[in-house]
Amino acid sequence: MLFDRLKRFLIVLEGTEGDAPAAFSPGQAVSGRVVLELAAAARLGALRLRAMGAARVHWTESRSAGSSTAYTQSYSDQVEFLCHRDTLLAPPDNGEVTILQAGRHEFPFTFQLPETLATSFEGKHGSVRYWVKAKLHRPWSTVKKVKKEFTVIEPIDINTPALLAPQAGAKEKLARAWYCNRGQVSVTAKIDRKGYTPGEVIPIFAEIDNCTSRAVVPKAAIIQTQTFIARGTKKQKKSVVTSIVGDSIAAGKREVWHGRALKIPPVGPSILQCRIIQVEYSLKVCVDIPGTSKLLLELPLVIGTIPLHPFGSRTSSISSQYSVNLDWLSTILEQPEAPPEYSTVVSSPETEQSLAPPCRSELGGILEGPFFAYIQEFRFRPPPLYSEIDPNPPSDNTRPRCMTC
Template identity: 70%
Template sequence: MIFDKVKRLAVVLDSPELDAPPVFSSGDVVSGRVVLELSASCRVEALKLHAEGSARVHWTESRSAGSSTAYTQNYSDEVEYLNRREALLQAEGGELTLLAAGRHDFPFSFQLPDETLVTSFEGEHGSVRYWVKVKLHRPWAAVRKVKKEFTVIQPIDINTPALLAPQAGTRDKTARVWYRNCGQVSVTAKIDRKGYTPGEVIPIFAEFDNSSSRSVIPKAIITQTQSFVARGTQRQKRTVVATLSGEAVGARRRQTWQGRAIKIPPVGPSILQCRIIKVEYMLRVCVGVPGTSKLSLELPLVIGTIPLHPFGSRTSSVSSQYSVNLDWLRMALPEQPEPPPEYSSVITEEEAEQQSPTAPQPVDDLSGILERPLMAFVQEFRFLPPPMYSEVDPNPPPCNMRPRCMTC
């Protein structure tokens, strides 16, 4: 029996949180240590580290040619994102390194590429994985290997103009019974933005107009579509991640959703930058139309990692709730607003006489000026802007003024 002196070989990654595994993104530094525990002294040739990250797809399709011949076709592809090698311990000059019994720690660190990486992903026909692999080379012994995977999440900030833009659309279909038309069913839906994060609620504003002679049931679903591409062929898998059902819309009736909420479950972020793997999300507002296929209105979604800022959330929520109701107000406002009416036109002559202060007696050198009407002076100041705000009182009280006693 061969006695193995290696009791433990492990890779430990540094994490800012004690109980949580580390999560990295492009440009981050991955650091940790390789732990080697020996039960007795051991000679080592090398201890090598290999950091790797790639996206891979693979699936098999069976095809038949005739009644008796069948064959299978394999599809696979790979895109590399990380490939780094480093020797943590290397024998110099052909001499082996003697390590004493006990525990030995070999620290390491490397930086992830600055270019955009792809978020870690596990799918039915492909995956995106990142890992650190360590190999221990010893004379007259098999190579000892250990592998440690780590998670990479590429941030997606939904606080961008493209992801804050509202999404809306309209679709319609004709209901049929046998070969007879029974009327038309139409759907109009809108959501306040395109980007969301897991746990958020999407308010749906929709209108279902059922002009047919049969009842229809509206629904809203969130779907995830995984796309895998290899050798010019695409394989897809669709999954429903959230559903919302509404009340039946009777014949010749109309129903409105004023912000019906559908919640996004804990799902992975969208993957849009990989050449062979994509993860996309869609909000589908559907209606089952009798006698034909389902009427479906698709509104694209992007699931991000950086949530909406408080200011952006308030602005988008207000605009989403009232943008439709304020259309009439935008049409009613003129491009050039009229000036406000004169003060004298909105009060009576008696009120003007009571509010006007008693004018002093004119002097001889002002007789020519007072011959001008009073409104001529008012007209010069009608459209002047108000005075600028200042924290300093332009008319401070005199220093010799005694303070007023509050008890008097």
């Protein structure tokens, strides 16, 4: 039997060994090999490879019709992202079988991932999975299968104007108990930007006014919302990623958070472009009010994969106070301008005079102010390499110029 002679049958992806996880980005090439190790010579039919990627959702809901009759409604849907097939070992055209000798045999493969893929995900009612499966055929025998899963991470760059924009909001609630007005609770909160990456700290700026007759407790939490969609119906699951609890605020008092830190733990990135699965995050600032429901203020978050670079950090701090327009970046040339020829700059006395700083008579009363600066800005390419050999040596009939003239 073949499978008595088959010592090893596995898939190895490039850059990994054994069961180590492999992660790729959309548009990237995935390379690997199917390893077949035989203890003795064996007759084989074909070795086929299939790479798949899909998002799937499924859940059931119990519904009642009348007082005693109940039935279960199922919801499911699927979106295919990747389907690649390849034959690594084909049987001969004459109908015979291929005989492999004892030892180790490797069959390499490569396939390209599409440019648009959803991030790998495992949820309560659905998942996004990617895998490679190999099938080994033999005449008059069962098919031997092996499967290797890999991870795809969709890049989300938080260094974009939309994700660098500050997020702020305000809410208030009238505390009532037994139809009696016990005062009002209000909260305003603000964060520097919308996009963050795992491991970063979110500084929360908030003001909580307690105008009731009882103490209240402020809290803040990052909420993950998983949304599964099938047949026009949505199923959601919300969970708390991390949270902090503030100090109790006495009646008639105000609490101010000057950048209260909330660290983001290791979590999966947001999934926003999949038709049947979405993973969203939000920052919720809530106030527990005794005797009535909580006051909730929600600010949207996007968990990305590309962290903030230094320029984005500076922009973020500025944008917390001013609205920043980054459209001017598109006007910067990708390649610097070529510097002008030396002869075009100093070829005539008129040109020298035009390049000189303005004289006092031309400026009028400008110099009478407390400060004056004359700034010229150039964008030149690097100068040529230094050489002691003059590329344009003077001719014999060139008369030297008198410096005293």
